[in-house]
Amino acid sequence: MGVPTVYDVAERANVSIATVSRVYRNPDSVRAQTRDRVLAVARELGYVPSGSARGLASRSTGVLGLCFPDHADPEIDEQDGEDADLTLYADEITRGMERAARRRGYALLIAASLAGGPESLVASVAGRVDGFAVLARTIATEDLELMARRLPVVMIAGPREIDQLDHVEVANTDGERELVTHLVADHGVRRFAFVGGPADSPDANARFLGYRQALTAAGLPAADEPDSRGDFTQAGGRDATRRLLDLPLPQALVYANDQMAIGGLDVLERRGVRVPEDVAVVGFDGIQLGRVVRPGLTTVTQPMRRLGQTAVELLIERLTEPAREPRSVLLPVTQTRRTSCGCPG
Amino acid sequence: MGVPTVYDVAERANVSIATVSRVYRNPDSVRAQTRDRVLAVARELGYVPSGSARGLASRSTGVLGLCFPDHADPEIDEQDGEDADLTLYADEITRGMERAARRRGYALLIAASLAGGPESLVASVAGRVDGFAVLARTIATEDLELMARRLPVVMIAGPREIDQLDHVEVANTDGERELVTHLVADHGVRRFAFVGGPADSPDANARFLGYRQALTAAGLPAADEPDSRGDFTQAGGRDATRRLLDLPLPQALVYANDQMAIGGLDVLERRGVRVPEDVAVVGFDGIQLGRVVRPGLTTVTQPMRRLGQTAVELLIERLTEPAREPRSVLLPVTQTRRTSCGCPG
DNA sequence: GCCCCTAATGTATGCGCTTACAGACAGCGC
């Protein structure tokens, strides 16, 4: 005999398969004595209900999904090591979702996609879950719209490309504006440079927008484009910083994320530029490294786990009430002031 | 009409459901013209094959599972922040598994368990996947044995509790022995203190064993118990270090993991104890922080992602060849020498 | 022009479960 099924358990316990099913689905509807007998047999046989059969019969899987981009080619047995910031970010969102999902009785299916082949990704996830969350720019918008007709989909981060979709993001623009305003108001900074992210990163662009708003509000000139760009990695931050050092030194370097800022700190130290005496440095994200690095990195801390948690809440809301109006949630960020901006320790 | 099924697509494309099924399962067996017609209709309807139905009919889900302990209570909306080392560790394993699984065409289902309720965990995962990996001490051994009769199970880290199970671990003992031998041979250290992990952590104990082996081999006295213990967190490392500072300072502090070592560095700096001049410090794990912290942390780098990757390989091997002898894989670790042990930058 | 073989598609069954509905049985009021 292969894997035991309800039939095996039922036969052995002298009940019908319906009773076995009820023992798992609705224990109170079965007499205690019967229930115990069934459970004893199940245990003896090593019976576990088949998720597929359950899903098919009940039309719900009890699983939520998460799709995010993963630029690392899984063909390469890369050694553990330095990664783009996105990795950490995705891990935190995953953790937030997992915990929230578990609390609601759901499991979490994760699927990263290569830049190239999103086609199969959608299918492989969408067919297996009751709803899923997608990190911005993982799946083509039109595919998302298609899927959203079929099951709940929530978009995490990025702009709300599709109005009909539920959506969570953090207050990138507000956070950056407030941070830059702090530099202007409290440290008297007037000459800035901004190190942006990839041109197509909505997060990076939203932060740059906040930067410009702060400058404009302070009556300072604000460039239309970042003064330099990086790819969100420390290496990218180093390169971007070297390029900037060929120009006159501004009073503050504003990086679109922490990893690049940390790469920048490294270059500045090597070049003998003192932070924050010669130039203030700020990042964005609030990663752990920023706390440990010297000088401590002033940044905007975004609630990554809460992003995942909120995504689960939105999914479950929609599962409960499919016709509900799509919601877009904006999560607040917090300012984390350390020494790199000129604040005391 | 609700969610579209094969029947809807078949009718609309004027084919039988078998043909629709074949378009997805085995595209080459369908004439190109027919296939395109089916795919066009599927796209138009937003059809995605039901994972449950597929799983039921084909008796396999295309999903692998990962269970790990998560001591954080998901009821608490904790803010993102400092966490036990285990969090990072589990994230890395998850990522390694995800990539390896994706490459093989599998998705990854993750399920963390509370310390308390593992009963439902097993069922909720085991019923939904083709095989799964478990971090040591997540699930009671007897439950594991039960599950292993039903589907492939591989145990990650920890001792190999059950001989019949496939198993992956890193060379904790060897790595620690080599690290400590380096301190003895190359830095002339003779007086040590060891900061252990939780008494029931197999990893921490294996490392302590390596430490003792190195001392014994060098003809030095080796205590039966760690000189202090922590809970693998930075805070735990700080506390353990403060306790040790009440005693005569040894020449080297060996921490059971990096997080505690980093906490220790912090305390030592505050107390004015110079590293490595007054005392050498070494950790274990090879986390990113150790590279950034000052002085750079000498440690043993363990291949966390490869742990997950190997788990997938073992699962798939067993899926392919169910009768294969159980295997236990020991992954090598590498020495990472930075300044905290006395080595040059 | 007939037969056979292959490629393409259709038919029909079952995967293991959930659940609406039906049946059995005990306890109750009258």
Next chain:
DNA sequence: GCGCTGTCTGTAAGCGCATACATTAGGGGC
């Protein structure tokens, strides 16, 4: 003693797909 109620259990009908087997169409050899 009758019917009525409520509790517990059984019967049976799918859920959406994969796949063995049957069927059909077309092509080549003779």
